[in-house]
Amino acid sequence: PLSVENFLKFYSLKEEDKVVVIGQSTAKKLLNFKNLYICENQRLLECVKLAKTLV
Structure with missing residues (x-):
């Protein structure tokens, strides 16, 4: 969850x-x-696999 906060300081979705x-806490x-x-x-690795299906 803290990584989400830091990411959003530099990127606007x-x-x-x-x-x-x-995971759920990040979600x-x-x-x-x-x-x-x-x-x-x-x-x-599972996250990477999922991301590749979304391209």
Whole structure:
């Protein structure tokens, strides 16, 4: 969750952006964002695989 706060200090999410998060606690920081994808497994490789399907 802290990494989300730091990321958003430098980047403003756009409506068309797609965001992949590694777990529920991270997702809670972005609840108002409609293009939010949560990895089923909390592993970085799983997040990368999910992100590749969204391209």
